[in-house]
Amino acid sequence: METGIVGATGYGGVELFRLLSGHSEVKNIHLYSSSQAGEFFEEIYTHVNNQSHELQPLQPEKMKQELDIIFLATPPGVSSELTPKLTGGKAKVIDLSGDLRLKDPQTYTDWYNNAAAPQSVIEEAVYGLPEWNKENIQSASVIANPGCYPTATLLGLGPVIEKQIADPGRIIIDAKSGVSGAGKNASPVTHFAHTQENFRIYKVNQHKHIPEIEQQLNLWNEASKPVTFSTHLVPMTRGIMSTIYVEPVADDSLESIHELYQQTYESHPFVRVRKLGDFPSTRDVYGSNYCDIGLALDDRTGRLTIVAVIDNLMKGAASQAVQNMNLVSGIEETTGLKHVPVFP
Known part of the structure; x- marks a missing residue:
């Protein structure tokens, strides 16, 4: 699979990169940043310096046709505007922010102090809690990854x-x-x-x-x-x-x-x-x-x-997003996620 991470330099983004790097079904990982485009990921996070990934500017039309999965590891208020530009193509979108989780736009505005996503996108988004919504996730094109x-x-x-x-x-x-x-x-x-x-x-x-x-x-x-x-x-x-x-x-x-x-x-x-x-x-x-x-x-x-x-960065964010990627892609749910917890 061809995957992309928007907001790759945040904590959720770097955890996604780590998980996707060891995923047997992921061919390439494309990293995007609106504020640090042109920089190299390895210069920001030196613990991944055995690879070379240049942060790319956002190109929604190209991304939605060439990528299979797009992860949005962005702050609230970004994906509500970006997701409509990424739908309608080949890519499935998995949003790790809270922009698409709430079905009532006014409730979202009241609690997040941002303008809500278009109603059509909100209705299209499936709440990605796999243990309780697995069948709907498997047929989704847009997934709202739950909060931690x-x-x-x-x-x-x-x-x-x-x-x-x-x-x-x-x-x-x-x-x-x-x-x-x-x-x-x-x-x-x-x-x-x-x-x-x-x-x-x-x-x-x-x-x-x-x-x-x-x-x-x-x-x-x-x-x-x-x-x-x-x-x-x-x-x-x-x-x-x-x-x-x-x-x-x-x-x-x-x-x-x-x-x-x-x-x-x-x-x-x-x-x-x-x-x-x-x-x-x-x-x-x-x-x-x-x-x-x-x-x-x-x-x-x-x-x-x-x-x-x-773990708030794993089941609360990145690894649950990968779990949703597996389900929406028809892959065994546990692929790339069979990690024994770290101890001590």
Whole structure:
């Protein structure tokens, strides 16, 4: 396959490059940048200096006819304008930004403070959560790759919300991320002196991933209501832990709920449901496409605690995008993604 990465110099872009470089079905990787065209990728990221890739300017008409897959690893507001120029040709488009995830344009504008993509493109885009939308992804021409927080949270919530085992109106999500989730560009928030030996909450009740989570929950259960979603910055490079609290609506035992999770994900190779009493940490999925899930039921409060962990740059971005590429291209889903997590 001929693949292209727009926004190749960001963290998501360089992870895509790493994964595609070892993918058996990828023939060539073309790298594009609107701000650094003409520079060599290896001069920006010296850890890939055994190859030679010049960053190219965007040429949408040429790209959509010559490439099989185009990844958009761009900031919000870019792909909403670029995707319409890349559709209608040979290429399938996989957007890693949030521009195409929300089906209501006004909701997107309210949360992202950007103009929404054309309605026709929004309707064409398929939400790329493979474990829950595989058939639609396989026939898609445009895929909206899920956000990092929503990926962990929705994989954790899916079984109990879709089967109506938990109250969809009383969901609390306590999520934490490493600093790479803020992107490559430096800011006071990600400055070493501000993050080292510090733990902070941010975007309280205002995180742009909230409507994405709520949109999918509503598809699973129309009785869903707004969630309480809190995000925290952890002084580590990568990883997400989403700790979720829900209230079961019946007297289901922890064993029966655990069995539901095992049955739901038994045919999905990248979700690992842990044994009861065993809870995942972010290190358990570091550098991999896995999502690990642990469960606990509090006899005193009756609440179910769901813990889901992912690598935000992998299952939360680049490797999930490659997983979607495999599905939309008719390739075995796990191709190029059978990485054992990095340890230590």
